[in-house]
Amino acid sequence: MSPDQPVAELLAAAARPLEDARAMPPSVYTSPGFLQREIETIFSREWLCVGRSSGLANPGDYVTCDLAGQPVVVLRDREGQIRAFSNVCLHRMSTLLEGSGNARVIVCPYHAWTYGLDGKLRGAPFMAQTTGFCKHDYALPEIRCEEWLGWIYITLDRDRPAVASELGALERMIAPYRMENYVECFRETHVWDTNWKVLAENFMESYHLPVCHADTVGGHSKLEEMECPPGLRAFNYHWITKEASLAIGNAHPSNTRLEGHWRKTTALLTLYPSHLITLTPGYFWYLSLHPKGTGQVAITFGGGLSPEFMEDPKAQNYVASLKALLDEVNLEDRGCTEKVFRGLSAGSARPGHLSYLERPIYDFMQYIAERTAGFDRSFALAAE
The missing domain is CATH 2.102.10.10 (Rieske [2Fe-2S] iron-sulphur domain)
Incomplete structure (x- = not known):
């Protein structure tokens, strides 16, 4: 494979209009040369x-x-x-x-x-x-x-703008949750046999929930009510209404901060390049990803509760239930994402059209193209 092939294929894919968008080409996941470009242009420069x-x-x-x-x-x-x-x-x-x-x-x-x-x-x-x-x-x-907002970020770039300056728009969007007060109750590290972008994309779309997570959270997510707005410069996001599979998925009775639909709305946030957050009225969980070669990804995984549930007498039971559920969800996601990487590594693999429910993947593709290949996504910033 020519070292320029992944770049050319990615630029062609990123230039397609949303209505005719396709998934990223296999070469951007499998090429060691493209991974080195990601290390140099993304992971050496961004906040992790x-x-x-x-x-x-x-x-x-x-x-x-x-x-x-x-x-x-x-x-x-x-x-x-x-x-x-x-x-x-x-x-x-x-x-x-x-x-x-x-x-x-x-x-x-x-x-x-x-x-x-x-x-x-x-x-x-x-x-x-x-x-x-x-x-x-x-x-x-x-x-x-x-x-x-309670998260710790590091960067090797001494000139990178401050985190808060890059995520101000997101902070305003999720202000009702007051995420800064949520408490981490567990943190682990894992290595999965897939490309880091495959796992990131899996997190940022809910299209797969009814199938991949049929035994856990899939039945509690209303895809017909899901909102996938255009992403912004440093992140993409979507909202989904859930009938909670756990009591902590909706707002605690003592929570007076959230009103109306906010009391059962989940935000799914992708902070570029690889900080992935599910934020609910009662709990949060997250992944932070770093590539270990084209076919492996190092994962920091953690989660915890909102302050109201932390103060509840049954807090430890809630933590145990959350951790048990997320362990099952991770097992399901690992199976799905490792299958995707095996499939896209095949010579016959071809990217198909994206669903409108996969709008965040389209925005992520354009972000990757901008950082690694100079793609101009300025047209997408009007809402920022």
Whole structure:
């Protein structure tokens, strides 16, 4: 395959009008060269979500991740601030922390060089005879880190506009939920055998719910009432009315913030490139995606409750029910998205027309084309 083939095919697909739109061509999912272009133009430059700030409640709480080849640790320091640092020791360049947890200091597992929660080197054994060494010259490089409505984002781009400036329109749209007060109750990491865009697209359309999720949430979603407005610069979204499969899917009786249809309306949000949120009146869940090759995706998965349900005496039961449901939903989605990747990898695979219920996929395709190939989607920004 020519390295230019995925770009040419994507630009042709993105230029089609919505009424005649087709899915993205297989080459943009399977080409290693195109994935490298995505790393350089998207994941090295955009804001990526690592979870909720409520998940790092105490000084020393941390999570780790890889962002475009850079190991990163995100933590709450002793002053209560959320900060992000390179997760690579400044001595022999071992990675430092793994997974998530709580640490009073950061200790390198190779030679025990020790850093404070401010990233500064605190101790380095057996370095006294190295005359050129001064521990005050060493501090872990800081990674840009911001909070928005309770979410933590990081970026490698020092010139990227602030998160809030890019998501102001979305903040106004979802203001009635007061998402900033929702509390994360669980967070996990997974790796699935599919392309990151396949999973992102699966999340951002509800067309598949009655089929893929027939045994869980499919029967509770009214596709005929679903609204799929045009996406904006940094995100797309759609609304769906649900008769809740869980009590927490609708507003808690003590919730006086939400009125009328808002009390049973779910927002499905795709914050580009790969932060995916289902926001209901009573709970939320999310995925944050990062590619691990063309055929694997690293997933941060989490969820939790609105403040009214967190204050309910049955809060832990609600959390357990939510987690059990989402584990089933994820199992169903994994099966569907891994089948899609196997199918689109076949030589005979051809993209078909999109349903009007898949409008967010059309907007996502144009976003990918803009970032990777210079596609002009300015016509789509009039509503912003």
